[in-house]
Amino acid sequence: MDQFKKFTSTVSSTVSSSVTPFAARSQQWFKEQTGNAGEKTELPHDYVELEVRIDALKATHQKLLAATSQYANEAYDYPPNIRESFQDMGKGISEKVNLLSKAGSASEAQAAITAPPSAKPQPKTFNHAIARASLSGSQTISMATPQGSTEPDPLAQGLEKVAIAQEKVGEARLAQDEQIQGKFLAGWSATLNQNIKSADKARTAVNNARLSLDAAKGKASAGGRHEESYTENQRKAIEAAEDVFVEKVDEATHIMRNVLDTPEPLRNLVELMKAQAEYHQRAADILEEVTKGISDIQMDQETSYRKARDQ
Template sequence: MDKFKAFTNTVGSSITPFAARSQQWIKEQTGNAGEKTDLPHDYVELETRIEALKNTHQKLLAATAQYASESYDYPANLRESFQDLGKSIGEKVNLLSKAGSAAEAQAAITAPPSAKPQPKTFNHAIARASLSGSQTIAMATPQGSTEPDPLSQGLEKIAIAEEKVGEARLEQDEKIQGKFLAGWSATLNQNIKSADKARTAVQNARLSLDAAKGKAAAGGRHEESYTEDQRKSIEAAEDAFVEKVDEATSIMRNVLDTPEPLRNLVELLRAQQEFHQRAADILEEVGSNVMELQQQQEAEYRKARDQ
């Protein structure tokens, strides 16, 4: 260990500032450095708050990044064919309404897909399954039946509604990407990164200062025996250290004081609220329509049994 100390002290007389900081850092890690210069208490508190802010941004981004992926709620066990993902529910329902026979209805269901595949969301998947079921039941209904099958009708209504909910979800995701994720990421990758850069500059200035102090104190010399050049070197390092601390303090305060993160959170909540309200309205309307079909079928069922 004594040989290591002698080596670092000898090399320290002619090394670059970067090398001096590196050497000081190694000394501190190996327990061979002298007293470290303390950072101001207020500065340390700001660093703690910046770390908390960074951690919060990283965790929430990890949780909300799924809004940038269309299929985040798409069932993993579902297997839909290229044909299933062809035309939208609205297009298929329109084609089915014009079909005059079972063959034409089947042709409408299997019509060539649109240029863009349909979205792979949970609601779109429910819509496609519902419309497929509706058509399967309708085609199985005996020819010549005067009344359409109520279950087939209900499934078609649900298909149309679920597609609307799916589209509303995609609109929500787009808003969240533009008004929350973009801003939240910018704070992490620009503002907080800028604060981290300023903190690194403080750390480097502190290492340079302690390296200068350590070099002057080599061999057990006291401050009174420092040379003029050594005193000037320490004073210059102290000035640089204070300057970097002041700069980093200002930057960290600005990052912590900006209301931008709360603005972003408001946009996240607004997009979610708008989607859920829209979804609730759509489902309430279709729920009433399907309930009417159910009540009509139950009334006819009871009437038939009473006869």
């Protein structure tokens, strides 16, 4: 029986020590919301400025992440109006072109186009879609060319070059996306979900300490009592709450300054710009090369066209 009383007393003491501070803070918060609280303890000006800067940093990370998270979605630029078949999404462009080059007849060419798909599905990007449409058009025109023709169709040639180039651009875009995911999105998300979250947690601790302090002050001044009439226990309670408040403000100040001073977000931005620059440079090189190749075909066709007209 004595052990039961001792256990009950221990539990009651534990519950009281954990619930009472929370209840006091909740009551103080409610009073402040309803305008029935006394004067609130002011936070240091420097601390408030840090809070404003942390809020700005948080909002910036959230907005940029909302936009750049699309880099983790392969089909972010895939046109919704395109309807590609299972065969269209089969083998890659380069693989199909290789099979077509070995085809000795129209039936073999058709078999190359409709060859079973590779184990890995073809990417759903805008460039890959253009590549697939271009190769399909090239083969359609080639198969419509009369048998026995000694010269390949110029447009079919040009479309095949476009298909190969667009696939290369699409692969470069996927490489860019992978680089951005690993070197920008990962770091940017870590800052938001770890560093800024740690600062928010510290700020919550400050607010709780401030509520506890003001609750202790409010309890001591109940009934209009002035500070000189506080009891010794009330003074000790206020002093203890003040110590905790100052400690939490110092901790939060240190954490927020560290979050704001770290160069990690700028490092992440450099990686984002670097990945985009490398992709656009690679794409420009590919497109410049294919443009020259198609221009050569165009010039040859125009020369043949003028000669035919002059005859």
